Amino acid sequence: MVDSLKKPDFQEIRPGVKVPAKETILTPRFYTTDFDEMAEMDISVNEDELRAILEEFRTDYNRHHFVRDAEFEQGWDHLDGETRRLFVEFLERSCTAEFSGFLLYKELGRRLKDKSPVLAECFLLMSRDEARHAGFLNKALSDFNLSLDLSFLTKSRSYTFFKPKFIFYATYLSEKIGYWRYITIYRHLQSHPENRIYPIFRFFENWCQDENRHGDFFDAIMQAQPSILNDWKARLWSRFFLLSVFATMFLNDIQRSGFYASLGLDAREYDIHVIKKTNETAGRVFPVILNVEHPDFFRLMDQCSDNNLKLSEIGANDPKPIKILKRLPRMLAMGRDLLRLYFMKPIDTAKLAGTVR
Numbered sequence: 001m002v003d004s005l006k007k008p009d010f011q012e013i014r015p016g017v018k019v020p021a022k023e024t025i026l027t028p029r030f031y032t033t034d035f036d037e038m039a040e041m042d043i044s045v046n047e048d049e050l051r052a053i054l055e056e057f058r059t060d061y062n063r064h065h066f067v068r069d070a071e072f073e074q075g076w077d078h079l080d081g082e083t084r085r086l087f088v089e090f091l092e093r094s095c096t097a098e099f100s101g102f103l104l105y106k107e108l109g110r111r112l113k114d115k116s117p118v119l120a121e122c123f124l125l126m127s128r129d130e131a132r133h134a135g136f137l138n139k140a141l142s143d144f145n146l147s148l149d150l151s152f153l154t155k156s157r158s159y160t161f162f163k164p165k166f167i168f169y170a171t172y173l174s175e176k177i178g179y180w181r182y183i184t185i186y187r188h189l190q191s192h193p194e195n196r197i198y199p200i201f202r203f204f205e206n207w208c209q210d211e212n213r214h215g216d217f218f219d220a221i222m223q224a225q226p227s228i229l230n231d232w233k234a235r236l237w238s239r240f241f242l243l244s245v246f247a248t249m250f251l252n253d254i255q256r257s258g259f260y261a262s263l264g265l266d267a268r269e270y271d272i273h274v275i276k277k278t279n280e281t282a283g284r285v286f287p288v289i290l291n292v293e294h295p296d297f298f299r300l301m302d303q304c305s306d307n308n309l310k311l312s313e314i315g316a317n318d319p320k321p322i323k324i325l326k327r328l329p330r331m332l333a334m335g336r337d338l339l340r341l342y343f344m345k346p347i348d349t350a351k352l353a354g355t356v357r
Contacts, residue, residue, distance in 0.1 A: 010088065010146060018146045020153055021092060028097035030157045031104050031167060038108065038164045039115040046224035050118055053217050057125035065206045066136045071199040076143050079197060086259035087198065088144055093252075095137035097178075099150055100157075101171070101214075102130035122217055129210045140200050165228045168218050169241040172285070175215035177245055177278045182208035184274055188265060195264035219285045229287055238286040239346055246275045246290070247304060247338060254305040255312065272298060288346040297344065300337045307334045 011019040021027060043050055079087060109124030134150065141147050162170060186204035189196045196202070222228050250271050253260065257267035276292050283289045291297065307330040314326045 012146075013149060013152065016142075016145060016147060017149050018088075018092065018141070020096070020148065020156065021089070023158065028093060028100055030100045030159045031170070032107075032159045032161050033104075033164055033167045035108065035111040038119075038167075039112050041116065041119075041164070041221075041225060043116070043119065043221070043224040045226070046220055047118065049220045050122065050217070050224065053213065053220055054118060054122050054125075056213055057122060057217075060125075060128075062129070062132070062206050062210060065203065066132050068136075068139065069199070071202075072143065076198070079144075082258055083197070083262045084144065086256055086262070088141065088146065089256065090259055091137050091141050091144075092148060095134050095141065095148055096153065097174075098130050098134040098137060099148075099153060101174075102127050102134055103154065104167075104171075105130060119221075126214050126217065129214070133207065133210070136200070136203070140198070143198075165225070166237070166241075168222050168225075168228060169237060170245075172215055172218035172222065173241055173245045173278065173282065175211045175218065176281050177249065177274060178211040179208045179215060180274045180277045180281070181249075182211065184270060184277075185263065185265070189263065192264050195262075197262055201263075215281075222285055229285065234286075235288045235346070238282075238288050239290065239342060242279065242282060242286070242290050243338065243342055246278070246292075247301065247341070249274070250301050251305055251308045255309060268302075283347070283349040283352060286349060288348055290341075291344055291347050294344055297341065300341050304334050304337050307331075307337075 013019055076084075105123045105127035109120045109122075109127060112120035112123065138147055138150065182204040185201060186208065189201050228234060253267045253271050260267040260270055279289050279292050311327055311330050314323060318326065
């Protein structure tokens with residue numbers, strides 16, 4: 001019998017420093033790009049808006065926000081068993097994602113400094129925000145006698161190369177879905193404070209505004225590069241990145257539904273709300289969005305999630321050929337359902353112009 005009250009054991013690099021979670025297709029990615037191509041971009045079409053966003057970044061609304069208060073100064077041994085494991089995993093995944101953004105934005109700021117000073121300063125100020133978020137999350141891990149060695153992550157993680165336009169798609173959606181995730185949890189816990197298991201959730205209202213401003217910045221960059229949004233390829237890539245981001249979140253969250261249950265949330269209902277809101281927001285910049293109201297959309301997402309859960313249950317101790325044979329039908333089924341989702345007729349956002357959403 002599993003002792004659900006026992007504190008989970010985590011592998012450590014050295015005492016108090018957690019071994020990073022194994023990289024999979026669903027873990028937060030580290031990105032790099034073509035810095036020279038980024039530096040050569042002409043932003044004159046939308047430079048006024050980008051300069052206005054830069055002024056917002058300079059104002060630094062959250063410079064005094066991420067300060068731990070007395071509520072953190074207590075023991076957290078009452079969070080144990082599966083709840084503790086899932087919460088530590090949430091903190092680690094969130095910290096890794098924020099740190100990934102910090103690395104990318106900092107390097108972009110450094111590489112663009114001489115050729116595109118407006119973009120360079122925007123990226124450097126966004127890296128400041130991401131560093132604060134990552135540091136705050138890593139400090140939260142220390143309340144559970146753990147931390148991440150972020151310099152080790154920098155060297156050990158594999159980096160995914162994306163051309164600049166794909167960086168814009170991916171980071172725009174990452175920031176906007178981050179906003180809706182944080183604000184949804186914050187509003188829920190404001191209404192149900194008895195479910196706020198840890199004080200970090202009090203900080204989510206201001207925190208998500210950083211995410212929103214960063215998303216607005218990438219929106220403005222894409223508007224400054226009409227070719228990114230205005231051809232047939234943009235329609236295909238918009239669908240691809242929307243589905244990739246939504247499916248990754250859905251599969252991850254359903255797999256970790258116990259964490260959301262500890263906050264009094266149903267993981268599936270939470271994800272449906274966040275997906276619908278992010279999809280609607282993306283309609284302000286992308287030429288097409290997904291038809292998330294189609295009766296088959298979440299039915300197919302559920303089937304992908306069910307197969308993903310079955311994949312995670314396949315024995316790790318099976319010989320590799322046996323494991324592949326067991327996994328293959330599930331992986332093929334997931335691939336089939338994701339293709340059906342991708343080819344589901346999207347919504348043309350130009351036809352939504354002037355409608356109330």
